[in-house]
Amino acid sequence: MADKKLIESAVIKLFNETSQETGDLDKDTIKRIVKDIDVNSALNKIERSVSGREIFVRAARKNISDAELEKVEGIFADVKFNRLLNYVLKARIFGNYAFEIIYNEDYTVDTLVPIPNECVDYNNKDKRWELKVGNSKQEITYEKFLLCIHKWLPNKVVGESIFEPCNVSFLDKELFTNQLRGIAKKYGDVIAVVAYDPDEDEDEIKERAESIKAAKGENVIMVPVERGGANQPTLQESVHFIRLADLDPEIYTTLADREKTKLIQNILGSTLTMDVGRTGTQALGTVHMEAEEQVVEECCSFISDCLQNLLKTVSELWGFNHKDYYFSLEKKRDKKADLEVEEKEETITQTKINNIAVLTQSGIKVSVDYVAEYLGIDKKHLSEAPVNVVEFARGRKYPR
Structure with a gap:
């Protein structure tokens, strides 16, 4: 069994080798976040609640006649909005999402076709949105496309992902989750630690490490240890073996769970976790349900705002004031x-x-x-x- 100091040196060496990603939240990172099982479960929970709503066109003024309202409703009668809600919510994930508006011959709306996010890009040079397919580019115009942008700002025209505040938490969770798995893959369940004197000849150190690696068949860790004497250590004194269990994996599991909680709370609500019902009081469960309901209402408001742009586009073809109407997402009645x-x-x-x-x-x-x-x-x-x-x-x- 290796001594405590050697284990400590080995742990520092191991985890210093694992670099944590930094920088802006890009699409590739977002895709990794979405694939995370905890994040995916939380997103699905919200999406199911939102998709369960019914969508209606409502009048914004009392003096709108039934005939006028029915005319506007008829323009969107063919659109299966409930099938599209989850795609609109992707704008919250990626910051933006686009749809192609397909019209019937009479200029009523037939459907909205979701466009894969990787095909949509904002051209900073020309200050315009573009659709990219292969080498061809097409400008995204509001007459033909519906563009949904989450938290648009003049200095952030591409919107903001809901994962922006928790990017670091995800990277930390990913880091803690994968560290031990990566270490086991690289070094095996039993890690060979080669102690060497910093004053030793570098070529001799490398030669010793390679010979041990060849014998063990896996990588080894080189750890400098002060000897305090002039004599060179023997091969037996230089090589120590540390079991993966000696690295106390519970510490890293706990850290990963802590970051998981931050992620889920950011998606489902500031006080909510996925473990509601397993522990805690009934009153706490009620608070969690209210927090989730608030998130669902925020999603519904976002969708309604996005569809208002669709109303604006269509109103220019039909000659009505888009401000007189709005899309409402309402709970299904019993x-x-x-x-x-x-x-x-x-x-x-x-x-x-x-x-x-x-x-x-x-x-x-x-x-x-x-x-x-x-x-x-x-x-x-x-x-x-x-x-x-x-x-x-x-x-x-x-x-x-």
Whole structure:
């Protein structure tokens, strides 16, 4: 068993060899982040919640007529928006995402075709978005394409990825997760550590290391150790073997888990983790659900904002004001609950009608305005009509 000082020197040497990436968050790094099993699970959780929403075109002003609203709704009747929501959310991941708008012959919208992110680029020189396929380039115009940009700023026209704040956390998690695996692959489960005196001849050190490497069949680690004497160490004194278990892998697993928590909280909400329900109180679980709901609402708002650009583009073809309408992502209603509400409303309405009938049969005239207000309907749908009133004394009916 190697002494503690030698293990410490070996650990420092091992992990200094593992370089951590730094720099800006590029598309390749983002793709690695998305493939991470913890990150992917969190993203899927959000995407399922968002995809479960129903999309409607709503009027932004009260005086928009039903006919006007139906006309705008008809323009997008063919579009299967729920199939596209996950692609819109990719703009939050990559900072931006583009779609080609496909029109029908009558200029209604047939569909939106997602464009792979690697084919879309911003040309800083010409200050324009471009579609790149092979060696050909095509300008992305708003008449033909829908461009979704997450957190657009004048100094960040390409948008910002949700992974921007947690880039370091991912790289750290990746680093801690892969370190021991990489060390085992390079050195084996038992690591040969060759101690040498810094004053030794460099060629002799290399020769000794190569001979041990050839005998072991795997790489070795060269660690300088002060001898304090003039005598050269023997081969037996120079070579030590350290098991991978001696490096205390729990330390690095704990560090990786800590970075995992930071990543998941950034995606699902500032207080949320993937382990809700395993530990903690019911109150804590409620807080976590609220945090996730806030993230889902943020995603829905982002999608609505992106689709507003689609409304603007289409409005120029159809001649309506795009500010009068908006896309709304709403939770699917419970049909059973809706039916129960409708039945209760019908019962209340029937009771009100019966009350009005009793009044009229008693000889009391009720105005159209009162009936409209009482029943909650537009008075244009009502008109006065002759009412037969029962004369209870004689049991006869006569026109009022």
